[in-house]
Amino acid sequence: MKEINLNPRSYQRAIFQTCVKKNCLVVLPTGTGKTLIAAMVAVERFKKFPIEKVLILAPTRPLIEQHFESFKKLLPDNWADMQLFTGKTPSSRRKKIWQSAEFVFSTPQCIANDLRKGFYNLEDVCLLVIDECHRCTKNYAYSYISGEYRKSARHQRIVGLTASPGSDKEKIQEVCNNLGIEAVEVRTRRSPDVLPYLKELEFEKIEVSFPLEFIEIRALLEEIVKEKIQELRNGNFLKGPANKVLLLKLQSRLFEELRRTRDGRRMRAVSACAVALKILHAIELLETQTLSSFVAYLREIFQQASEKKSRGVQKLARDKRFSKAYTLALSCGIEHPKLGKICELVRKRFDEKKDSRVIVFAQFRETVRKIARLLNKIEGVSAEIFVGQAIKQHGDEVTGLKQKEQKELIEKFREGTVNVLVATSIAEEGLDIPEVSEVIFYEPVPSAIRKIQRAGRTARLFPGSLKILVTKNTRDQAYHYSAYRKEKRMLRNIHRLEEGFKEKDKQERLFE
Incomplete structure (x- = not known):
């Protein structure tokens, strides 16, 4: 492609061929040239529809600025009118720039806000590129923009770029549904056409022992957590195993119920939940971070108690086990x-x-x-x-x-x-x-x-x-x-999805 100031690698050319024909999810390791593929597809679409626009989205201002600069380096000077939208660009100016711009680089929030205000529509956008497209779920701005694009664009083409779409099959499928994906191109560091371009990665898992002094502190805190979880079970608020995620969900549910009707049982359950979560966080700091961060967090809880932030935290600060854990941490003399x-x-x-x-x-x-x-x-x-x-x-x-x-x-x-x-x-x-x-x-x-x-x-x-x-x-x-398990599951699910799209394509060709 003579317009691009860089020679694409074999896998980039192969992925490009898919992207120009179908809405495509591209899964490539960081640093293997997703931006070049996007630029190649942008050039191809713009040559095919020269009076239309290309819209490139990325979730943060530094990232979209990076794409803007990359495209300017990859394409000849003045080859297209490229414009950058960020939160710093006033909406009235964006509305005016949109009319004449040919390549628009933006954070999704800017475009979503402008579309909702009716400043412009996406009717004449011939290519939508979404970077870090694993975010295209639920109420994130990507999902809204993609939906509007698929409803209004005359000549649609979507390219979603990510290093990892997530491990859950349902989430990957949600991203694909929201983007109208028709094909998947996935490569890993070990893919035969990528391997020659990447250097050796030496991996080492290094294990360290959890100090006996820390084990004693943890045991005291675990007693408090067990007590609070038992309170929740006794009140029929919690069944089965308890962990941080389940407690956060329970806390959210209890808050919602208390908005509708306030009662003492639920108030006590919210307090038990909050204390259990605080202690679980303290244990996480002790196990995985530093003793100084653990001490700072316990000191913060004592401060909250002195300011009478909540009855639960005041009761926790008076708990002898909590006080002993704090004293042991201050005196253990190791990090x-x-x-x-x-x-x-x-x-x-x-x-x-x-x-x-x-x-x-x-x-x-x-x-x-x-x-x-x-x-x-x-x-x-x-x-x-x-x-x-x-x-x-x-x-x-x-x-x-x-x-x-x-x-x-x-x-x-x-x-x-x-x-x-x-x-x-x-x-x-x-x-x-x-x-x-x-x-x-x-x-x-x-x-x-x-x-x-x-x-x-x-x-x-x-x-x-x-x-x-x-x-x-x-x-x-x-x-x-x-x-490790999630990464394995992600690759398995994405490869199955890739094969599913290929099989569907094969069946469609048979009936043409």
Whole structure:
């Protein structure tokens, strides 16, 4: 394709051929060129329908800006009138720009709002590209836009892009239904036509022992959780096994019932639910994060009790088991062993290769801050935290990075003035983070989508390694195997869907 300033790989050409003929779900590992496929399809559709538009959507402003810049690099100057819509673009200006624009790049919220206000319609859009299309479920703006597009566009074509559509068959089917998908193109790192283009990924699961001191603290807290769950069972609010997800659903249901009719039984059940959830969160911090984050959380509960935030939390603060757990944590004199292990791994990486780039993923900001402080004590390491925009207080410190600050930090990481990013989930999806030598999970995540997106940051153009820290006899182990099973199930379900579409296509050709 002479308009594109890049030679596509064999699998990109094959996927492109499917996308120009049918509404297609494209599942490709991070960093394997989904944007180039989208650009190729955009050029083909625009040449076929030159007075119509191409609409490219991505869920965040940094990601859609990244697509905008990528298309400008891939296509000749002034080949098409490309315009970028974000929340910063006033709606009145978007309405005017839409009339003459040929390629529109936008976050879905902007387009959905404009469509609802009747500023324009999608009648003359010949291609809709939806990045991170696994979000196209329920009430997310993607679902509304896709529905409007399929109702009004004269010459329809949809391309959905994702590294992981999710593990549940029902969710994958929902995404396909919402996008009107007619074909699926899926590749993994091990696909024969992708394998030659990717470098070796070294994987290692590293187990650490859960300290005896922590086991004693956990036992005290587990007694409180069991007591609260028994209260809920005695009141016939809960049956069968209890876990965080079920308790959250129960809490939501009880709140809904209390809006309709208030009674003491339900109020006490809500309180028991809230206390159980607080203690489960505390246990998760103790098992998977850091002792300092656990202590900070318990201190926060004592603060809530002193401010009389709720009777439940006041009663919890007076519980001798809770107080003893707090005292033991303050006096045990050790930290979570994963902190020492992560320092060991990063030190070894930079001893072997001075110009390494490393991303450490952790679930909570408190953990991210702790890890960064420790890593900066290692010679040759310059670590920075990489978190979302929300401003959060941590004692005397505040965290939160504006999008401009995120971009500046990514540029420092690219240049090497920062060589370790310690990141929360903000670095998992979409941002144009340079390829890294090593990705370390401080804890496993029980999500196939998040695991795949985290791992996709390494071993693209250069060999890389993925290391996952797992604390034995804790929920770390359950989360690790949960993500593994979900990823296997996702691939199985998506391949079945792919084969189903191919079989349907074959049957249709037989009756032509």
